[in-house]
Amino acid sequence: DVKVTQSSRYLVKRTGEKVFLECVQDMDHENMFWYRQDPGLGLRLIYFSYDVKMKEKGDIPEGYSVSREKKERFSLILESASTNQTSMYLCASSSFTWELFFGEGSRLTVL
C-alpha cells in the first residue's frame, strides 16, 4: 500500500526557531513535493524535487529550504520560523504521473 509518512503531526515552535519537517515515502517515487494549505488559499507549492539532490522552487519558496539526500526522503526547513508560517504542511510524492500521494500533514503553529 502507498505510504507517505510525515514525521510530526503537530508542532509548536517559537518565532526565530529553526524547524525541520521530514517526509519519507516507500513507493520508490521520483518526485516529491511540499505544499502548505491555508483556509481560502488552498494548496500552495513551496518546493519540489525530481531527483536526489535536485530541488526546484515552487510558488512560495521564501523563508523555506529543502533537502533531498536520499530518494525516499524530502525535508522542509524553516530557517527562522515566523508567525505567518503557521499552517498545515503537506508532503506528497508521485511517479511519472500527476497522481500525488499525500502524507497526513504536519500542523505547525509558530508563536
Place this chain on the structure above:
Amino acid sequence: QKEVEQNSGPLSVPEGAIASLNCTYSDRGSQSFFWYRQYSGKSPELIMFIYSNGDKEDGRFTAQLNKASQYVSLLIRDSQPSDSATYLCASQYGNKLVFGAGTILRVKS
C-alpha cells in the same frame, strides 16, 4: 501567476441528487486537469483526471473540460452523504500542479 478558481461553497445537495462542482483556470496553455477529494482532517486523494475536451466518466463521477471557455467541472450523480468533502481542482502548468482553494460539498440525507 497561474490561477485556478473555485467557488468555496458550501454547496449543499440532497442525497440522490447531482452535485455540480466548477473550476476555471487562467492559462490557456494548461493541458491536464485533476480533481482531488479531501475529507475533513484528511489528506487529498485523486479521484479524476481529464486531458481532452468533452466528458470523462468513472462510475458516479463525470469530469467535463471546455478548453475554449477554460472551464472544468465535476459532476457527482446519486450523491451520497459519504461524498461530503472538499473537492480540489488542479491544473498542470509545466512541471507544477496548481490547486484551487476547493469547494466544500455537503450531501444531506
